[in-house]
Amino acid sequence: MICFAQIPLMSPGSIAAELASYSSDWKAHFNTSHYQGEWTVLPLRAPGGKYHIVPDLMMEQNYADTAHMKYFPSVNSLLRSFGCPVQSVRFLNLKAGACIKPHRDRELAFEMGEARLHFPIITNPDVAFFVEDNRLNMQAGECWYINANLTHQVHNNGNTDRVHLVVDCLVNDWLRELFSHADKHTKADIVNIEEQKQIIEALRLQNTPTATQLANQLERELGAL
Template structure:
């Protein structure tokens, strides 16, 4: 195993194969859901990331903002027998289960999760149902394509983001659960394959200044959103420092003399990177 893979194993790993026939049936059930998809965590995304809940403490599929509690099936899951079978086959103490759909061209920006939860141990598992080569997770200066057919673990307390550059859509089941002895045994067997990880190049000073200049030109031309997104997308192209895209947006607005927008992005960085209230 490479040093990169070894360093990533406490952040993301494969946990073993799942029944592909059952996964295909689950994917068919998900495709049949045409309503109820919810836009949430708007500051975290470019637009095009939709969720709905299958299990949560309230039993309501539109309730998608994570918090502690014991999960019960929502009205959506009650109409999905194959998905119920899949979830019942996993030895988990479930807090929340969501469907997460990322449309073509959509980004979930660099962020950290779980800052609002209690101090007990939480774990996040992914079951990819539909994906494509341009749909990748960016984490710790690397990109990883989470393949269909396996259960994956993601530790969302580390900075990460997701993009789906060209599409088609990417759809995962996302499970948030509590620590159990059975889960600990599964996690202990986590692994990564040699081709899972692609290392990103560093963002050196020259490249940084060039990218900032491009964004500043977009801003001066009246395209503020494009300028911001240009800098946020650096996380998916380069091995950046912690929250560097947000720092660059703040710097861009400071150079443009817009102190209000600079403060807004300084505050947004604190929220998305799990620093608010520290």
């Protein structure tokens, strides 16, 4: 199981300039129990192209650009370089002095068919991003994968905001090849078979193409045990 990895992708430096010149109103992250201080979001791609970061909608298939995307040609250029399906795309701004509490985004992991990629756009040395007990040294312009199914937390102890471009995408052969060249931190994955069966059943009940794809992959992995 991959806990986190530095991926051989780079984000254009022009994204920061585009972000600085765009004054659209950011929204508070919906899950207020997960953070202290200010944590805001600017959605660039979402279900139906509308403003959504609600988990119940994140499995929808009809992801589309929001009205904000046209102001970020550098992000568009970056996404066009992807050879895998892209779902949610958003900027997340953890304000100076704010923190994201320890939490898990269940079932969101490379091994479960979906990868969350972080591109630090604006950061500072006093940002502490932890996956379990490991602190990640994320620098602007880099690309990092985190296994969001593991406990993670972030503390912005600096005096400036921390902005990441966060991209959720589906795992395919192109992404597997990219990950094969990544600097990965891994650990043994202890599979709870009954829990996996329950996840598969829940995905089948959603009856969407994405959920079916994930269920099929999980069934193949169980069959290989």
